[in-house]
Amino acid sequence: MPNNRIISLAVDREGSVWIGTAGGLSRFANKHFSSFRLGDALTNESILSTFEDREGSLWIGTESGGLSLLKDKKFTTYAIKEGLGSDLVKSIYEDRKGNIWIGTNGGGLSLLKDGKLTTYTTVDGLSSNVVLALFGDGEGNLWVGTPDGLNRFRDGKFKVFTSADGLANDFIRSIYADHSGNLWIGTRGGLTRLRGERFNIYTTADGLPNDFVGTIYEDLQDNIWIGTLGGLSKFKDEKFTTYTTRDGLSSDVVISLHEDADSALWIGTSGGGLNRLKQGKFAAYTTRNGLPDDVVYGILEDRQNSLWLSSNKGIFRLNKNELDDFANGTVGSITPVLYGPADGMITRECSGGGHPAGWRSADGRLWFSTIKGVAMIDPEKIKLNDQPPPVAIEQIRVDDESISPAQTIELSPGKSRLDFYYTALSFVAPEKVRFKYKLEGFDSDWVDGGTRRVAYYTNLRPGRYKFRVIASNNDGLWNPAGAAFDLYLKPHFYQxxxxxxxxxxxxxxxxxxxxxxxxxxxxxxxxxxxxxxxxxxxxxxxxxxxxxxxxxxxxxxxxxxxxxxxxxxxxxxxxxxxxxxxxxxxxxxxxxxxxSQALDKNDLPAALSDTARRLTTETAVSANVEVSGTFRPLSPLIEGNLLRIGQEAINNAVRHAQAQTILINLKFDARRVQLSVRDDGKGFDYQESKNGEARHFGLVGMHERAVRMGGSLRVDSHAGEGTEVLVDVPING
Missing domain, CATH: 1.10.287 (Helix Hairpins)
Structure with a gap:
């Protein structure tokens, strides 16, 4: 314990006892004390009180240093403070004994063994304190690449190889030992293969697309893959096969490689994001599809079927099933899980320029090089935050005027701009809390607000709305209830x-x-x-x-x-x-x-009777007028035109049809009136009369009158079968 004077005691949900003393904070767990002093998230060593919140974080009240927050971290970091030679890490490698070797930029080569760091520099025989590449061979040798040559570390001693010994160039950028015992060395002057004591050099003259070799990898079929500034090359049977943007790569600058159990080759590029080569076809994943960054320094795979990528924007995890679905067109984007300082990293920025930039150790832990030391995470022991964050609406601003939140808000007419401020209470990683909101009555679906804590709406139509907002914590667990309030925007009188x-x-x-x-x-x-x-x-x-x-x-x-x-x-x-x-x-x-004097004193049926009687006088033709339906008064326009049509039809039957009987029928219904004039004469070919040169002017006139009334006229006639003229018009014209 840091001090014998105990001020406060608390027990957390895991059964650990937290002891606040006058000299710091101590935790008793598993029959062991661990202490936290000034600088270990404490602003003062005199601990007055402790409290564990619902997310498992510990709040610590100090005597004069205010309030401190102690929370679990997913990442463990190793930097100068822990004994690392330099904070800027370039390469990481685990040897067969489980030791972690760390190459730094200016701090030499560091060894992490049994939790302690040991550093080797030029003083110990290293050719340079800038270590860009690391790899071990089957004989237990550790090969170290620097800008000043290749170093072999064996039995605590370094031996340096340079271009004078057969290397393509002294600037060593990448190293890889294959299963056949060959050591492949990538330089900025070409590729070198060391077999036994013999060096072989391959350059653009031999088929390499570019002489700067940034990464080397051997797949399950014993093919050697080489990433260069000019594309990706496969070396097999002493021949290079090169893939570039012309073949589907998103970028020709290839800086990291990894093959999974499905024989898919994952390719990290600088500027083109992540690529997958599977069954001879490329699939690309970039920031347009959801990646945080298009520069991928390293690619690691955990035992839960996820890929871990390091970049300038942090370390992010991708589900391989989701990546496959995107490549197959099943989903339109990918949703990575991003890690940064909120998860225990000193900085979110990882480092590139070395090989390998990340390593999965034998126990499943993942190691990443950053500009502030080494960041290590155990994917199998990640403690997820299972507490959905409570959501609150903090403020409502209407046309830059603040309104206190309430269950229901009524606004006067003419309000044009509404700003809704909201938040979620999660202190594990507040910057990783994400929000979705929806204004029911306006938005058809949820709007992804990301980490923004305000929603803007302008020029809403008057009416009733309901604003809802939900939030997720740092591990993506959503609170579906969220917070909500009703809004009524009153209309102007003209609305x-x-x-x-x-x-x-x-x-x-x-x-x-x-x-x-x-x-x-x-x-x-x-x-x-x-x-x-x-x-x-x-x-x-x-x-x-x-x-x-x-x-x-x-x-x-x-x-x-x-x-x-x-x-x-x-x-x-x-x-x-x-x-x-x-x-x-x-x-x-x-x-x-x-x-028509007949309509001056009579209605339409009487006028038709009078007209029929007048036209058949001194002839042998018999004319009868019938009325069916309920008689309705008609406008003078309709009466006059119907009488003229009837007159013309009766006159044609008397003069041309040689008819014996003419039947005139006037039929009324609720909305229309029909006039039918039917004779038993000799009939005629109506189509010939209608379309031929002998077009009958009387028929044309009857049709025009019917159209003028908004109705229609039909003539049914065949030779020897008589003729019927039927006109149908609306009563109102």
Whole structure:
């Protein structure tokens, strides 16, 4: 214990006893004391009180240092503070004995063994304190790559190899020992293979796409894969096969490689994200698809079928099943789990420029190089936060005016901008709390707000809304209940339903008045036409017909007084008399056609009867008029046109059809009226009459009258079967 003076005691959910003393904090667990002093998340050594919250974090009240928070971390870090040669780590490797070797930038080579760090530098024979590459061979040698040559560490001693010994270049960027006993050394001047004591060099002249070799890997089929600045190469049977962006790679700068149990090769690039080569086809995953970064320094795989990638933006975990689904087109994006300082890392930025930049040790732990030491995590022992965070709505701002949150809020008309501020209470990693929100009545689905804690809405329509927000903790566990409140935005008077109804009513009245105006205008035009027809009829009756009648009378007188001997003159005189009588009859018919006296004093059925009787007088034709349905008054326009159509049809039957019987039927129903004129005459070919050169003007006129009334006219006639003229019009025209 740090001090014998005990001030506070607390027991956590795991049964550990926390002891606050005047000299620091101590934990008693598994019959063992562990102490926390000033600097170990403590601002003062005098511990007055301790409290464990629902997420398992420990709050510590100190005497004069305020409040401290002690929480579990997923990562364990090793930096200069723990004895590392330098914080900037370039490469990591575990040897066959379980020792972790760490190559640093300027601090030499560090060995982590039994929890203690030992560092080797140029003083111990290392060619440079910048260690870029590490790997061990089957003989127990550790090979160390530096900018100043290749180092072999055996029995505590270093031996240096340079270009003078056969290396392609002294700048060693990557090392790999294959199963055949070959050591592959990647330099910035090409690829070197060390077999026994013999060096073989491969460059662009031998098929490499670029001489800078950043990563080397051997797959399950014993193929050697080489990542360069110019693409990815496969070395087999002493030949290189190269893949570039032309073949589907997202970037030609390949800096990390890993093969999984399904023989899929995972390729980390600089600028192109992650690639998968499976069955000869490439699939790319970039920031456009959900990756945090397009630079992938290292790729490791855990025992739970997940890939762990290191990048400038931190370490992130990807589920391989989700990656496969994305490559197959089943899902449209990927959702990585990102780790950073909230999880125990000193910094989220990992480091590149070395090989390997990450390593999975034999016990399943994952080691990553960062710019602030080595970050280690055990995926099988990650303690997940199983407490969904409570959600609260902190503030509502309407047009930059703050409103206190309430269960229901009513806003006056004209409010245009609404800002909803919310939060979630999770102190394990507050920066990793994510939110989704939805304004029911406006949003059709949840809006992913990410880590943002405010939602903006502008120019909402008046009405009732419900704002809901939910949150997830640092491990992605959502609180589906979240927080919510009701919102009622009152409308202006011109946005109310009664105002819309009033506008609709006014519009309907305007349309009705327009219709009435148009109807009156048509009726006045029809009255003017009718007045003009009556005037012409009067003129014909009072002048032309009377003059012809006078001529006829004079001719009659001449015929009576003419001597009997004037037979030839009498013959011509009789012809003139006949022509004059015919002319008088035609003039009277024209007067009838122009002015229908039958409708002046009678309704339409009586007028049709009168017309039929007049046209069949002095003929053998029998005409009958029938009315069916309930008689309804018709407008003068419809009555006049129906009478003219009936007159024309009766006249055609008398003059052309050689009919014996004509049946006129006037049928009324609720909305329409039908006039049918049927005879038993000889009939005719209606289509020929309609389309041929002998087009009947009377039929055209009847059709035009029917259309003018908003109705239709049909003629059914066949040779020897009689004729029926049927006109159907709406009662209101």
């Amino acid at each position: 109310t339903y009664w105002f819309y109804a009033l506008c609709t009513l006014i519009l309907a009245i305007l349309v009705w008045q327009l219709y009435r105006f148009r109807l009156k205008r048509v009726e006045s035009q029809f009255a003017a036409v009718l007045q003009e027809r009556n005037r012409i009829a009067r003129e014909i009756h009072d002048n032309l017909a009377q003059e012809m009648l006078g001529i006829s009378v004079q001719l009659e007188v001449v015929a009576r007084t003419m001597p009997a001997s004037a037979e030839l003159a009498k013959t011509h005189l009789d012809r003139v008399r006949i022509l004059v009588r015919h002319g008088i009859a035609e003039a009277r018919r024209y007067v009838w056609d122009l002015r």
